[in-house]
Structures are given as C-alpha cells and as structure tokens.
Amino acid sequence: MSKVQVKTKELLRFLLLIGLALLTFSYAMFQGGFVSWFLFFSFLPPALYAISLFLYSFSYHGERTFSKDTFLFHEPVRMHITLYRESRFPLFYLIAAEQLQHSSLLSDPQTKTVLSPGFKKKLTFTYEIDQMPRGEHHFTGIRLKTGDLFGLIEKEQQIPVENKIVVYPPLEDIQYRPPASSGDHGAAMTTASSYQHRDSSMAVGIRSYQPGDRLSLINWKATAKRSSLMTKEFEQHQSHDVMMVMDCTPSPQFEEAVSFTASAVKGIIRSGAQVGLLTVSDKRRYFQTDSSAGHEQQLFHHLATIQESGTASFAAVLEKEAAILQQSSTLLLVTTQLTKEAAERVRFYSGQGQSVAVFVVAGETAPATEQTHQQYGINVCVVQKGQFARAFAEVSRT
Known part of the structure; x- marks a missing residue:
C-alpha cells in the first residue's frame, strides 16, 4: 500500500x-x-x-542487541530491544514486529510482541526465537503499530534498525583419520594424533646466523667450534592436505550433507591437518587448504549461507575441477546420490595415487554401496544424521 x-x-x-x-x-x-x-x-x-x-506525531527510536553474532542450527536466539520517544503521550498498546530480509520468520508469531507503553518514554523487552534456521539473517527494522480503543485511528512506524546474525549448521563430533590410499583399501587408517603432534619440520644442517632468526634455534655446540653464531637449518615436511567437495544439487538430504561437511571440516582442522573446500551452487566457491582460525571461520560462514541451487551435476563438477582436485593428497567427496558418472570420476582420481573417499549422506533408509565399491574399487561410506562419528571408521573397512 x-x-x-x-x-x-x-x-x-x-x-x-x-x-x-x-x-x-x-x-x-x-x-x-x-x-x-x-x-x-x-x-x-x-x-x-x-x-x-x-x-499526535508518532515517532520512536530503537536499537536491537543480540547475546552473540553466531548461533548453531535450532539454537535459541535471544534479542534485547530498546525503544524510546520524546513525549509522554499515553498509548494503550504498542505492537512491535521484527522485519527480516528474505526470511520465513516474518510469519513467525515469536517475532511479534504486544506492549503497554502508557506514559513511558522508554521501553525495553527481551524475547527469543526458539529455532532459527541455518543461514545469514538480516534484521532490517522494527515495525511499530498503535491505535485507539475503537480501532478507527491507527499509527504505524518503521524503525530502521539493522543487524545481522549467522546460524551455523548443526555439528556432530567427528574424529578424523586420513583414509588409506586407493591401492590399499584394507589398510588401517593413520590416527589423526600422528598429524597433530609430530613436528612440522626437521633439522637437516646448520648455517650462519642471520638477523631475525630465533635465538632458540642457535646451535651452541657449532657456535663454540666456529667462534660465530650458527643456527639450525630445517627442511619442511609435506603437509597433509585434505580437499573436500560438496555436492550442491537439490536433494531432500541437502541439510544433512551441509551438516556432515561442517562436522568433517571441524574434525579435520582439530586433527592438525589442512582442509580446503569446493562447492558449485549458484556461485562457484573455492577455498584453498589451510588450518588457521580465520580459514575455519570462512568455511563455516560459507556452509551457513550455501543453498541447494547447483545446476551442474556432481560428475560434471569433478571433471571440470580436475586441475584443482589433483593438488591435494586426500580427496573427500560429499554427495547425497552417487551416480555411475560420478563413480567413474572418483575411480579416475583414485588411479592418480590420491586417497579418495566418498560419503553418501542418506535419509532414514541407507542405500547399498557394496556393489558400487566392488565394481569401481572406491571407498564409499553411507552416513546418516546422528551417526557422523562412525563415518571415517566405516571408510577404513571398505
């Protein structure tokens, strides 16, 4: 209107x-x-x-604060709202409704509150939304409405109060263990602690001290022999890189696939390995392998906002992104349906010497994967909601 x-x-x-x-x-x-x-x-x-x-000039100002900026899926979101005005004109009632951008919560009765201002110039109230869906939610303003006893005169106002919160997908505890190579499917998996606690470098010699070198790396025995400061020289180990690819084609189990991917990312980073992510939804997003806290935050933010709008098939994505996927030693693929074409691409990567594992996120009825494993010789594991912790243990037995 x-x-x-x-x-x-x-x-x-x-x-x-x-x-x-x-x-x-x-x-x-x-x-x-x-x-x-x-x-x-x-x-x-x-x-x-x-x-x-x-x-009467109906005019309010307001502000909205949250207990925090990031929440988990279905975690209660607590909001504190303060409204204030200049005059003390008596108001019998005041309806405050949240305004959100592109959100189904607009029809949620939890986003509306009825207040009794009376002569008060300042109003404060707190309320909760019990189950916030995954995603990035933009609170654009607060709509206020009041009126007389007969309902003949009504006053409305839109207060521009902008806030943004991110709701992460649900997480399950996963103990990551690198899968065996394609040529040894029955081999035991290396424990994640071996990647977490071993040194990232190894001394291979000594050299003259240079400004900026750490004092703790000085070789005092060699320094005493040569009468000049000598420091240890190191050779870096090859890091354990894990590249994850998530299928974004529409599926009833898409939310479970996002949840498993986020849980696996957290488990991989916690193990000390580096992880990257590739998704092709409405936009192609590629994150290089890393294990820093900022990188983990980027991955979780992306998984919180991603939508199932992929137009390309999972097999087409695996074929098109071959140059990137072949750079990592370990390749973890997450999908809701393993097609014949996708299985062929997985076998191709397995033949390149990479450790490849496919996780098929299923609903209540888990599909059979033994035939796919025997036919193509690839690691396939079916995971279901509430049983993500068994995923990597299942891969070790395939």
Whole structure:
C-alpha cells in the first residue's frame, strides 16, 4: 500500500470519527433525556483520545542487541530491544514486529510482541526465537503499530534498525583419520594424533646466523667450534592436505550433507591437518587448504549461507575441477546420490595415487554401496544424521 493510500485511509477514518461524534451529539440534543446524553458523554472521552492520537506525531527510536553474532542450527536466539520517544503521550498498546530480509520468520508469531507503553518514554523487552534456521539473517527494522480503543485511528512506524546474525549448521563430533590410499583399501587408517603432534619440520644442517632468526634455534655446540653464531637449518615436511567437495544439487538430504561437511571440516582442522573446500551452487566457491582460525571461520560462514541451487551435476563438477582436485593428497567427496558418472570420476582420481573417499549422506533408509565399491574399487561410506562419528571408521573397512 502506497503512502498516498495510507494517508487517504487515515483521513477517511478521522472523518468517520468526527461524524460519529456529531451524530451522538445530535441524537442527545434532539432526543434529550438521560440515556441519550449518557451515550454522548460515554463516547466523548475515547473520541477525544482518538482525535488527539490522529494529531499526535508518532515517532520512536530503537536499537536491537543480540547475546552473540553466531548461533548453531535450532539454537535459541535471544534479542534485547530498546525503544524510546520524546513525549509522554499515553498509548494503550504498542505492537512491535521484527522485519527480516528474505526470511520465513516474518510469519513467525515469536517475532511479534504486544506492549503497554502508557506514559513511558522508554521501553525495553527481551524475547527469543526458539529455532532459527541455518543461514545469514538480516534484521532490517522494527515495525511499530498503535491505535485507539475503537480501532478507527491507527499509527504505524518503521524503525530502521539493522543487524545481522549467522546460524551455523548443526555439528556432530567427528574424529578424523586420513583414509588409506586407493591401492590399499584394507589398510588401517593413520590416527589423526600422528598429524597433530609430530613436528612440522626437521633439522637437516646448520648455517650462519642471520638477523631475525630465533635465538632458540642457535646451535651452541657449532657456535663454540666456529667462534660465530650458527643456527639450525630445517627442511619442511609435506603437509597433509585434505580437499573436500560438496555436492550442491537439490536433494531432500541437502541439510544433512551441509551438516556432515561442517562436522568433517571441524574434525579435520582439530586433527592438525589442512582442509580446503569446493562447492558449485549458484556461485562457484573455492577455498584453498589451510588450518588457521580465520580459514575455519570462512568455511563455516560459507556452509551457513550455501543453498541447494547447483545446476551442474556432481560428475560434471569433478571433471571440470580436475586441475584443482589433483593438488591435494586426500580427496573427500560429499554427495547425497552417487551416480555411475560420478563413480567413474572418483575411480579416475583414485588411479592418480590420491586417497579418495566418498560419503553418501542418506535419509532414514541407507542405500547399498557394496556393489558400487566392488565394481569401481572406491571407498564409499553411507552416513546418516546422528551417526557422523562412525563415518571415517566405516571408510577404513571398505
């Protein structure tokens, strides 16, 4: 409804109110008697209040604060809202409704609150939304509405109060263990602790000390022999890189696939390995392998906002992104349906000497994967919600 229509509607209601007041007054004048005048004086106070409300400049300011900026899936979101105004004009009620951008929560009754301001200039209230869906939610403002007792005069205001929160997918505890290479499917998996606690470098010699070298790396025995500062020289180990690829094609189990991917990312980083991520949804997003806290935050933010809008098949993505996927020593693929074409691409990567594992996220009924494993010779594991912790243990037995 346009502003002109709103103003026209308010004016018509005001004229109706004036007409009712004149009608009751005329009835009392011509009819006379106690009853007619009683009706007029009973109608007069709420009518005068409604007229005053029509002339009142309805103006509030407000702010919204959250207990934190990031939440987990279905975690209660607690909000604290403060509203304040300049005057003490009495208001019988005030309806405050949250305004969100592109969100199904607009129809949620939890986002509306009825208040009794009275003469108060400042109002504070707190409420919770019990189950916030995964995603990035933009709170754009607060819509306020008040009116008179008859409902003839109404005042509305939109307060621009912008906030943004991110709801992460649900996580399950996963103990990551690198899968065996493609040529040894029955071999035991290396424990993650071996990657977490071993040194990232090994001394291979000594060299002259240079400004900026750490004092703890000085070789004092060699320094005493040569009468000059000597420091240890190191050769870096090849890091354990894990590249994850998530299938973004529409599926009833898409949310479970996102949850498993996020849980696996957390488990991999916690083990000390580096992890990257590739998704092709409405946009292609590629994150290089890393294990820093900032990198983990980027991955979780991406998994919180990703949508199932992929147009390319999973097999096509695996074929097109071959140059990137072949750079990592370990390749973990997450999908909700393993097609014949995708299995062929997985076998191709396995033949390149990479450790490849496919995780098929299923619903209540888990599909059979033994035939796929025997036919193509690839690691396939079916995972279900609530059983993610068994995923890498299952891969070790395939």
